Amino acid sequence: MNVNAPSDRLINLPFIGKRMPVPGIEHNPDKGHKELRFPGLGFMPNKLRNSFIAMMGEFVGTFLFLFLAFAATQVANTAAAAANVGGQGSGQSTSGGLSQAPNAGTLLYIALAFGFSLAVNAWVFFRITGGLFNPAVTLAMALIGAVNWGRAGLIFIAQILGATSAAAVVSALYPGAMSVSTTLGGNTSIVQGLFIEMFLTAMLVFTILMLAAEKHKGTFIAPVGIGLALFTCELAGVYFTGGSLNPVRSFAPCVVLRIFPGYHWIYWLGPTLGSLLSVGFYRFIKVLEYETANPGQDFNEKEAEAFDFDEETAGTGADVSRPAAQHAQPSAQLLHSAASFNPSPTSDPDSKEFEEQGSQLPKTRTMPADIGRPTSSSAASGPPVPGQIKRPNTITAATNYHKDENAYRNAPMAESGSMPQRAEQGGTYRVSGASTLGDFR
Missing domain, CATH: 1.20.1080.10 (Glycerol uptake facilitator protein.)
Known part of the structure; x- marks a missing residue:
């Protein structure tokens, strides 16, 4: 199976160069102009x-x-x-x-x-x-x-x-x-x-x-x-x-x-x-409202866990719809635990002490909006930029772990050095054996 994306040419022939601009149609990327694959249908x-x-x-x-x-x-x-x-x-x-x-x-x-x-x-x-x-x-x-x-x-x-x-x-x-x-x-x-x-x-x-x-x-x-x-x-x-x-x-x-x-x-x-x-x-x-008779039949495990069904109050299909994205926002318990997750500057993120302290963070839930199709340029931006993922020693950083979970998963291990030295390398590192924030449990 060919892994290349299909060409935008009408017919792809050998020894033919890049697609030539169509006469009379000026391509202006700044204006978001999109040419038809067959310009004659314009x-x-x-x-x-x-x-x-x-x-x-x-x-x-x-x-x-x-x-x-x-x-x-x-x-x-x-x-x-x-x-x-x-x-x-x-x-x-x-x-x-x-x-x-x-x-x-x-x-x-x-x-x-x-x-x-x-x-x-x-x-x-x-x-x-x-x-x-x-x-x-x-x-x-x-x-x-x-x-x-x-x-x-x-x-x-x-x-x-x-x-x-x-x-x-x-x-x-x-x-x-x-x-x-x-x-x-x-x-x-x-x-x-x-x-x-x-x-x-x-x-x-x-x-x-x-x-x-x-x-x-x-x-x-x-x-x-x-x-x-x-x-x-x-x-x-x-x-x-x-x-x-x-x-x-x-x-x-x-x-x-x-x-x-x-x-x-x-x-x-x-x-x-x-x-x-x-x-x-x-x-x-x-x-x-047939949806209320047997709700949640195609929910995944995370959605079913976040789904709170009360048959007495669920009278419409909207009441039993897929859990909304706002449920994925960090709770007060997560913010409180994140604030307490502040290891000493000399602690090693690969150490047992670091993992034990991180395990106090509550498990986060991933909602459909968090796992949807990529819509931003970050999906095609390649490996994470140094400094993009940092140690969760503040409430803001701990919250961003949930949002940047994919980038965190792909972040390379820091080669050597203590916490301050790794931070000087840009902070782009992850804990050994952990791929998501849930692995700190």
């Missing part, structure tokens, strides 16, 4: 450019998701048909429908294909568009306000085009008749199929709302949970309805094959009703 308003990016991301993401899923389904159905030639109901459907014979291996293969394809592509496109790939999901996101309606309409168009392109490519590349269309099977009635699609889609959409729309520490791995949700729903739905849960997933093969069953409408109405059902329940638990 005329386009940001809102329009972002909408174009979202459309392209959804088009490509939907295409890749359904291309892999359709291709794997084609493989499963072709293999099943070849292995069961002459078996009743085991061959490929003349209407292009996928094989819905009671073959657990084939059904599992199809469910895995859709679940894994969604998980991978949702993770890849998560930062570009959110990885929706489904009009039912787009509708839910628009209803809760996570996506504006104008963007949702553009995304819907991109999803239809991406799905249709995926079906067309699979039909052209793979030999034999395409058999990936969703049809009713297992003597399932139209009404039964409608409600199966509704409830399965509701499960998928609610998973997306709770793992991706609701921000928490596990949001970055939400695509894994979303892919598993689709996988389990496919297990329950492929045999009876084809397991659509996505209007464009059912629409695209019908367009390519030019065959629309009379009940095709259930693959639009069912997912739409499922989306509305999941949004209704999501809003219901939000109105009831």
